[in-house]
Amino acid sequence: MLQAIIFDLDGTLLDRDLSLKNFVEHQYDRYDAFHHVEKDVWVQRFIDLDQRGYVWKDRVYQSLIHEFEVKLDWQDLLDDYVEGFQKHCVGFAGMVEMLDFLQEKNLKLGMITNGYEQFQDNNIQAFNISHYFEVILISEREGIRKPDPEIFLRAVNELGVKPEESIYVGDHPNNDIEASLDVGMRSIWKKDEMYNPPVDYTWTIKELSEIRDIVAGLGTQEI
Missing domain, CATH: 1.10.150 (DNA polymerase; domain 1)
Structure with missing residues (x-):
């Protein structure tokens, strides 16, 4: 589930x-x-x-x-x-609407980002989206960076879920997609034309709004 x-x-x-x-x-x-x-x-x-x-x-x-x-x-x-x-800071189209939808589905939401703590915290606060996320892991604060599997496992553990009960959404083929698959998560690759496609992924999207369709398509038995 x-x-x-x-x-x-x-x-x-x-x-x-x-x-x-x-x-x-x-x-x-x-x-x-x-x-x-x-x-x-x-x-x-x-x-x-x-x-x-x-x-x-x-x-x-x-x-x-x-x-x-x-x-x-x-x-x-x-x-x-x-x-x-x-x-x-500019968010991608449909970000807030997508987060609202996932929250309404009672899904636990988290974030993992590489970068400096103050800088990334500032950017997240600028979006006014931190209240959507139960867990926000920033690499400098955690002392570990993607694609190290430990940061993904730390996130699911803090959310109280198993990797196979989780989906990771990212744009980097190695740091995000392949790394999350390696720990047993499913993955959504947000296409970026600057990167070659990852070797494997569960789903792929161009727009954040497509995440709503993926979640809805999983069926009520999954939610």
């Missing part, structure tokens, strides 16, 4: 690509020291160096400062990023 659904954050609930672009454009506008570089060039270079969030911003800012000879301190820019990114 399905008892719980656990979500990734970045690229699954949070449209990180759009959120990052929004923030970088806004930061560029606020700092005159960037303006000897064309805005489109600056924004695209930031995005390239960021590597979809897999490079922390201390290195990104240090690279930008060196490359474009910016006379600012990278730590000040990083602090501005950590504090300011949350103001530009």
Whole structure:
């Protein structure tokens, strides 16, 4: 029986690509020291160096400062990023409606996200969705990162369910989908054209609203 659904954050609930672009454009506008570089060039270079969030911003800012000879301190820019990114967070369409539906079905909801505790907490709070989740595991706080199986097992244990009673929803083929399948969970891969498809998955979606159809299609005996 399905008892719980656990979500990734970045690229699954949070449209990180759009959120990052929004923030970088806004930061560029606020700092005159960037303006000897064309805005489109600056924004695209930031995005390239960021590597979809897999490079922390201390290195990104240090690279930008060196490359474009910016006379600012990278730590000040990083602090501005950590504090300011949350103001530009954009969720994928249908997020709240989907969470409402799952809550109405009395499913336990959780979240597992890699990242720094303060930064990810800020972003979750910006969405005002923390009340939907009984368990939120952030890798820095937990001392362990996806795809380590321990973080998935920790989440289901804290929810009081078994892996086979749970579904994990994520966009990364290895860190999310294959890792959750390896511990016995079912998985929903939220398609991302930047990644090759995972070797295996239970379901695949393009939009969050499709999760409602998957849950409804499992039948009342599953809920």
